Amino acid sequence: MTRRHALQWAGAGFAASIVPALAQDSASPEALAEEAFIWGFPLVISDTLFRSAQQKGENINRFVVQGALSTPAFNVPGPNVDTLYGSAWLNLIGGPKIIAVPDTEDRYYSIQLVDAYGNSFAYIGRRATGTKAGAYAIAPPGWGGDLPAGVTRIEATTPHVLALTRVLVTSEADLPKAVAIEAQFSIGSLSDYPNQLAPALVTVRPWKLPIPDVASRGHEYFLDLRSAVVANPPLPEEREAVGHFATLASSFSSQSEAAAVLNAAIPKGVAKIKGAWGQLSETSGGWSVNKKVTPIIHDPLLRAAINQYGPGTHIAEEALYWSPVPDLGAGLSGDNRYRLRFAKGQLPPVDAFWSLTLYGPDFLLVENEIKRYAITDRSEGLVTKADDSLEIAIQNEKPLEEGINWLPAPKGPFRLILRTYQPRPELLEGRYRLPPLKTV
Known part of the structure; x- marks a missing residue:
């Protein structure tokens, strides 16, 4: 840590930028540093991604969208094969x-409109606004101007917003x-509307949002956090809660002490964030699902855990993702044969679509002889049993049984995700239970 950086900490320290009034707190510098790391984790990720896009001149105030569905050749972890992806960074400073x-x-x-803290604060789309043509003004915090007739106002919670598209x-x-x-x-500014908005750029490149390893920056992370907070102040209701970080700025007697305490706080914060992942999920019938993603998440640890793999996790009302409980440890294997049977009239209750997608242990799509990466409610050629049940065989070799639908698995470990988009109340409230995944 240079002397210039030490002075930044000692005087106008990052916490002073968070709140106008500095609170007193008796917590130790070590505890405060760990809290600050966790609180700022999704913000530093988002700010790093935004600044990188800005420096490259990419995706700022213009959508870049995917021209093809994801395949194994894309080499991107965790995609669905249901929708086309796209994104744009909105800079609302002006x-x-x-x-x-x-x-x-x-x-x-x-x-999906995601603020700098990883909150999916609003949506435009089939569930939220319908499917008719429309125009929406994403307004920065505190903006009080007038809008043209026919334009719907959406209040952003931070000046930088990530807009993620799915079609x-x-x-x-x-x-x-x-x-x-x-x-x-x-996308365009008010002065561009309605005739000069920039249409999306369609690309054949795989859509990917690389996740920076912000924890590897050591004590420099906290300086990044300070600048990120200046660019994207927290919601008013959180400013008092984080005011106690202010005492951290004056806690150190030397730059070496500051560096030591801050560096030591990071692995402890990372461990807590990873450990909190289990708090997000509930299990039912052998499946695990996270229903705790809400438009604004005020619990810093849960917010950090939800965003540890990057911004963009849907709120529960938009989509629920289910994983077989053994899959949490990559416990599924192509050495076994699995069956998933939906009885007549018991397919996942959704208002949009559902899909069961198979991935390798690294969450990459796995190539197979029939190029089928998922079973969905739109899959062509699905067959049912005599009792009108839908049965899916997840295994390495093609099944010999009649009336069964094959989702090819690799010979080694693999993972499954069952996506349910626009889940109905019975799915959200737990009145519908997914059938168990069985080994045969």
Whole structure:
């Protein structure tokens, strides 16, 4: 830590930028440093991604969208094979940005608006705003101007916002139409509306949001946090809660002491964030699901845990992701054969779509002989049993039974995710239980 950095800590320290009034706190510097690391974790990730995009001139106030569904060749962890992805960073420092969308004729789409703290504070899309054409002004905090007629105001919670898009593809033949829809997502300033909004750029490159390893920065992390807080102040209701961080700025007698305490706080904070992941999930019928993602998450530890793999986790009302409990430890293996059976009338209750996707242990899609990476409510050629049940065989070799649907598995470990988009109340409230995944 240089003397310049030490002076930044000692005088106008980062916590003084968080709150106008400095609170007193009896917690030790070590405890405060650990708390500060956890509190700022999603913010530093988001700020790092935003600054990187800004430096490269990419995705700032313009959507870049995917022109093809994900495949194993994309080499991107955790994608679905249901929707086209896209994203844009909105910089609201100069005023609102207008997002215009076309009529999707009831096709599922979403534009997830994520603030700098990893909160999915609002959505544009089928569930939230419907599928008719529309224009939405994403307004920065405190902006009090007027909007043109027909433009719907959405209050952003931070000046920097990540907009993530998803557009459903119903079949291979449907792909061009889905691409044409997402290509019409456009962004511009108030002065650009309605004629000069920039349409989305369609790319053949895989969509990927790289997650920076912010914990590896050591004590420099806290300086990044300080600048990130200045750019994106916390919500008013959180300012008092984090005021006690202010005492950290004057806790150190030397720069070497500051560096030692701050460096030591990071691995402890990382361990707590990873450990909190288990607090997010509930289990039922052998499946694990996280229903705790809400538009604004005030618990710093849960917010950090939800965002540890990057921003973009859906709120529960938009989508629920289910994993078989053994899968939490990559316990599924192609050495075994598994069956998932949905009885007649007992498919996942959703208002949009569901899909069961298979991944390798690294969450990459796995190549197979029939190029089937998921079983979905749109899969062509699905068959049912005589009792109208839908049975899925997850195994390495093609099953010999009649009336069964094969989801090919690799010979080694693999993972499963069952996505349910626009889950109905019975799924959200636990009145519907997924059938268990059985070994045969």
